Amino acid sequence: MNFLHRIEPDKEKSPFLHTVYDGFFTFAFTPNTVTKGGVHIRDGMDLKRQMVQVVFALLILYLFGIYNIGHQHFIALGEYPGFLQGVHLKLVYGLIQIIPIFVVTHVVGLGIEFFYAYRKGHGIEEGFLVSGALIPLIMPPDIPLWILTLAIVFAVIIGKEAFGGTGMNILNIALLARVFVFFAYPTYISGDEVWVAGLQGLAAGSPPDYGWIHLSVFNPLFEALNLPGYNPASAVVDGYTGATPLSLAFHSGWEHVTEVYSDSQMLWGTIPGSVGETSKPLIIIGALYLALTKIADWRIMFSMVVGAVVMALLLNTWGATPFMQVPWYYQFYMGSFWFAMAFMATDPVTASGTPTGKWIYGFLIGFIGMIIRVLNPAYPEGWMLAILFMNVFAPLIDHYVYQANISRRLKKARAVA
Amino acid sequence: MNNKTSKAVFTIVAVLSANASWAQAEGSSSGYGTYLLYGIIVVAVLVFFMIILQVADNLLVIEAKQSGVASKGANFSLFPNWKELFAPRLPEYLEGKPVTVLRRGHNINLEGEAERVLDESVQAKTFAVQPPNFPGISPIPKVMVEVGDEVKAGDHLFFDKKRPEVMYVAPVSGEVIAINRGAKRSISEVVILADKEIKYRELKAIDPESASREELVSHLLDAGVWPLIRQRPFDIVAEHDVAPRDIFISTFDTAPLAPNLNFIIEGQEEAFQKGLDVLNKLTDGAVYLGLDGRGKEQPHAAFTEAKGVEVHYFHGKHPAGNVGIQIHHIRPIGAGDKVWTLGVQDVATIGRVFTEQRFNAQRVIALTGAELRQPRYVRTYIGANVGDLAKDNLANDHVRLISGDVLSGKKKTAEGFMNIYDDQLTVVLEGDDYELFGWLIPALNTPSISPTLPSALFPKLKKRAETNMHGEKRAFVVTGTYESMLPMDIYPQELMKCILIGDFEKIEGLGIYELIEEDVALCEFACVSKQPVQQILRQGLDMMREQA
Numbered sequence: 012m013n014f015l016h017r018i019e020p021d022k023e024k025s026p027f028l029h030t031v032y033d034g035f036f037t038f039a040f041t042p043n044t045v046t047k048g049g050v051h052i053r054d055g056m057d058l059k060r061q062m063v064q065v066v067f068a069l070l071i072l073y074l075f076g077i078y079n080i081g082h083q084h085f086i087a088l089g090e091y092p093g094f095l096q097g098v099h100l101k102l103v104y105g106l107i108q109i110i111p112i113f114v115v116t117h118v119v120g121l122g123i124e125f126f127y128a129y130r131k132g133h134g135i136e137e138g139f140l141v142s143g144a145l146i147p148l149i150m151p152p153d154i155p156l157w158i159l160t161l162a163i164v165f166a167v168i169i170g171k172e173a174f175g176g177t178g179m180n181i182l183n184i185a186l187l188a189r190v191f192v193f194f195a196y197p198t199y200i201s202g203d204e205v206w207v208a209g210l211q212g213l214a215a216g217s218p219p220d221y222g223w224i225h226l227s228v229f230n231p232l233f234e235a236l237n238l239p240g241y242n243p244a245s246a247v248v249d250g251y252t253g254a255t256p257l258s259l260a261f262h263s264g265w266e267h268v269t270e271v272y273s274d275s276q277m278l279w280g281t282i283p284g285s286v287g288e289t290s291k292p293l294i295i296i297g298a299l300y301l302a303l304t305k306i307a308d309w310r311i312m313f314s315m316v317v318g319a320v321v322m323a324l325l326l327n328t329w330g331a332t333p334f335m336q337v338p339w340y341y342q343f344y345m346g347s348f349w350f351a352m353a354f355m356a357t358d359p360v361t362a363s364g365t366p367t368g369k370w371i372y373g374f375l376i377g378f379i380g381m382i383i384r385v386l387n388p389a390y391p392e393g394w395m396l397a398i399l400f401m402n403v404f405a406p407l408i409d410h411y412v413y414q415a416n417i418s419r420r421l422k423k424a425r426a427v428a
Numbered sequence: 429m430n431n432k433t434s435k436a437v438f439t440i441v442a443v444l445s446a447n448a449s450w451a452q453a454e455g456s457s458s459g460y461g462t463y464l465l466y467g468i469i470v471v472a473v474l475v476f477f478m479i480i481l482q483v484a485d486n487l488l489v490i491e492a493k494q495s496g497v498a499s500k501g502a503n504f505s506l507f508p509n510w511k512e513l514f515a516p517r518l519p520e521y522l523e524g525k526p527v528t529v530l531r532r533g534h535n536i537n538l539e540g541e542a543e544r545v546l547d548e549s550v551q552a553k554t555f556a557v558q559p560p561n562f563p564g565i566s567p568i569p570k571v572m573v574e575v576g577d578e579v580k581a582g583d584h585l586f587f588d589k590k591r592p593e594v595m596y597v598a599p600v601s602g603e604v605i606a607i608n609r610g611a612k613r614s615i616s617e618v619v620i621l622a623d624k625e626i627k628y629r630e631l632k633a634i635d636p637e638s639a640s641r642e643e644l645v646s647h648l649l650d651a652g653v654w655p656l657i658r659q660r661p662f663d664i665v666a667e668h669d670v671a672p673r674d675i676f677i678s679t680f681d682t683a684p685l686a687p688n689l690n691f692i693i694e695g696q697e698e699a700f701q702k703g704l705d706v707l708n709k710l711t712d713g714a715v716y717l718g719l720d721g722r723g724k725e726q727p728h729a730a731f732t733e734a735k736g737v738e739v740h741y742f743h744g745k746h747p748a749g750n751v752g753i754q755i756h757h758i759r760p761i762g763a764g765d766k767v768w769t770l771g772v773q774d775v776a777t778i779g780r781v782f783t784e785q786r787f788n789a790q791r792v793i794a795l796t797g798a799e800l801r802q803p804r805y806v807r808t809y810i811g812a813n814v815g816d817l818a819k820d821n822l823a824n825d826h827v828r829l830i831s832g833d834v835l836s837g838k839k840k841t842a843e844g845f846m847n848i849y850d851d852q853l854t855v856v857l858e859g860d861d862y863e864l865f866g867w868l869i870p871a872l873n874t875p876s877i878s879p880t881l882p883s884a885l886f887p888k889l890k891k892r893a894e895t896n897m898h899g900e901k902r903a904f905v906v907t908g909t910y911e912s913m914l915p916m917d918i919y920p921q922e923l924m925k926c927i928l929i930g931d932f933e934k935i936e937g938l939g940i941y942e943l944i945e946e947d948v949a950l951c952e953f954a955c956v957s958k959q960p961v962q963q964i965l966r967q968g969l970d971m972m973r974e975q976a
Contacts, residue, residue, distance in 0.1 A: 055874030057899020059867035178903030417937035424762025
């Protein structure tokens with residue numbers, strides 16, 4: 012402890028170093044500050060603990076996501092089609108794919124965070140802990156790193172620091188990064204190619220895109236361990252499309268989806284998609300953890316499901332396009348509904364603040380998101396846009412809830428008088 | 429069979445009979461299409477039956493309301509309402525009594541509850557009256573004594589120049605040994621070295637039954653008990669020229685390690701009832717007693733059998749015992765309303781002005797906290813020296829002495845004095861040490877409302893309190909904890925934000941008049957962002973008072 016205090020950079024001479032030191036120091040040690048005025052004892056819960064619970068809930072999604080990147084890659088190549096075949100290859104492939112995304116996200120995001128903490132002269136706040144864990148999970152596995160960098164710069168500076176830092180933002184940071192990629196680089200992110208990593212093209216016969224790390228680091232290693240290695244001569248098999256269930260359903264309805272993917276594949280998540288969004292049971296486990304620990308609000312989650320079901324039923328009744336005719340319960344097998352529900356809509360900073368507001372907020376996200384998913388001609392998914400849309404309206408919902416409280420009080424006072 | 433169970437049975441029978449007819453319909457049919465047809469018929473019949481039932485039921489309720497038999501909260505419907513079905517098991521002594529069940533809040537279980545023993549051996553040598561104890565009086569009151577003067581208990585010490593009628597008096601007899609000053613020459617303490625045997629200033633005998641309200645008020649002002657009456661909104665010393673709408677007294681305390689008022693009232697029953705009689709003469713409204721409905725212990729007969737008051741039971745966690753919460757559920761404070769609140773021992777002190785014809789400022793105080801060798805009750809007077817009360821009893825040097833409870837009490841040094849409205853001295857450990865990965869490790873000893881810490885899973889487990897912040901201050905994050913800690917129809921977090929930006933209209937609309945610091949103390953305890961909620965609220969209250 013003495014040693015740590017000795018190496019503390021001077022606040023006057025090198026303020027930036029001091030900010031960084033302080034950030035890491037408070038990460039390692041809870042400060043020894045005691046209460047002053049007001050309450051004398053404080054709850055053990057602070058923002059750091061609050062936020063790290065979300066990261067806990069995301070860990071299993073990371074594990075599955077990493078594996079699934081590799082799994083989808085080899086399915087495209089027609090190798091190791093069984094889920095547990097070629098485990099080492101899939102795992103290493105996924106790691107090689109995700110580690111750069113994770114590192115870039117944190118270096119860029121935390122870098123900006125540190126810089127602003129130093130400029131404004133406050134401690135480093137933990138807001139990016141969750142955003143940084145979420146962003147890799149909602150990106151396509153093949154995202155170019157420079158796009159990712161730009162997206163994070165945009166999201167953190169415009170979305171958060173411009174509004175005053177952690178706790179002050181109006182829009183969800185992670186979704187803002189995603190929506191930046193979506194609108195600024197539509198050619199990269201739309202279409203079917205981005206959802207499966209490491210292919211030079213989706214046409215039959217396209218070779219995989221292995222780098223030196225696959226061929227000259229891991230291949231010799233696997234060889235030494237007497238395991239099969241990466242095969243640069245393999246090629247995408249005939250008839251492979253790499254399309255997500257949603258785009259299949261959008262173009263030609265549910266029958267077409269079931270021709271390519273089975274129900275259980277879609278449920279367990281061995282399908283192409285963003286890194287963390289595919290496995291529904293694992294996401295639901297995370298959601299339950301967050302709801303039981305009261306980190307995320309169950310009202311938002313529940314009412315969002317209700318909203319989505321209601322809209323899906325309405326669309327079923329209408330049934331004008333093949334996508335509308337997809338049975339309402341199958342809508343929940345596809346896309347990122349569960350991930351958005353568990354981790355995006357429930358962000359306490361951007362969601363509605365009042366219990367009543369939360370019911371309305373969640374319901375409208377589910378309702379509007381389903382409309383966008385089914386009726387939007389350009390891109391068959393809607394949660395990102397619906398949540399950002401409702402983020403903007405959350406303060407308005409709260410305003411009316413507070414007004415109702417105020418007029419209720421006035422009425423009571425009048426009744427008493 | 430009581431009313432609630434019979435209603436539940438009725439509901440079940442209604443549902444079952446519907447099921448039975450469904451089963452019959454299935455049995456008599458053969459084809460798939462007829463199933464559907466029978467099903468629809470059954471549903472239609474059921475809906476029709478329910479509509480008739482519902483209409484009849486509503487008529488019954490309306491009739492009950494119009495004829496005036498439906499008193500507060502009684503359910504005249506055939507169906508049990510939501511609240512009745514999920515009501516907690518209430519203790520038996522509440523049968524047929526007006527009870528409010530509060531679901532929000534949190535009990536902080538700490539080590540060091542006072543044993544039910546009254547230790548007469550502990551005596552403080554010095555006592556003080558502290559002008560900062562009274563929110564709203566000017567910082568430099570006019571002091572009528574000098575250092576070295578001999579005073580009797582009940583002698584006038586000082587008064588507020590803005591309201592010279594309200595006298596602040598000596599709690600004990602003895603020599604004035606110091607008049608301490610704080611910042612900007614404000615007076616912080618008038619200290620008295622107490623005599624061994626307390627001498628009292630004799631007051632004239634007055635019969636509260638026959639005296640007029642004006643006579644009573646001027647007698648109370650002269651006797652020095654007036655500052656014991658507090659006025660809401662703002663929690664200030666009561667204004668002697670207003671008639672309060674109502675007077676509220678909470679007869680139980682739910683704060684951490686709070687003293688047991690059933691024990692404290694023993695031996696003061698007569699004075700307490702006398703005090704209530706006097707208060708009844710001061711208001712045109714009612715005197716309300718808030719009683720303990722938690723069921724651990726039946727409230728003392730002095731409370732349940734009190735005459736001339738309306739009793740109301742409260743069942744719930746802290747802050748159910750706070751008088752502010754009780755006012756909100758009995759008769760909330762609207763704009764322009766003024767109500768008075770008192771502590772139980774304050775009422776007894778007022779009573780003794782009439783039973784003993786003197787200002788007897790006796791207080792039973794609970795010495796609590798895990799850092800005391802023997803947490804127990806002591807008998808002393810208002811404003812006793814904190815160090816004298818705690819000395820010989822401290823198990824540890826590195827402690828904080830608090831006049832009041834750990835949530836809304838005030839930090840005191842050993843030279844400090846008990847605040848006038850407090851009947852509890854808490855001693856807790858100073859937690860000024862670093863904790864490795866404190867935000868990650870689920871420490872068992874840390875009290876918390878969050879299920880991510882093990883202490884929330886074992887709510888009965890007693891924790892050793894310490895004063896660490898457990899984190900750094902952050903911007904408000906809307907986690908909903910504030911709302912879940914305050915059993916009132918108020919949005920505390922939005923209120924705090926409005927205070928910080930100074931939006932007067934909204935502050936008033938969101939109900940600031942119903943709150944004082946102790947009511948939001950639990951919000952501050954639970955705040956993830958470590959915001960000073962009580963301080964912000966006081967800032968808002970001061971702002972509103974200047975406006976008024």
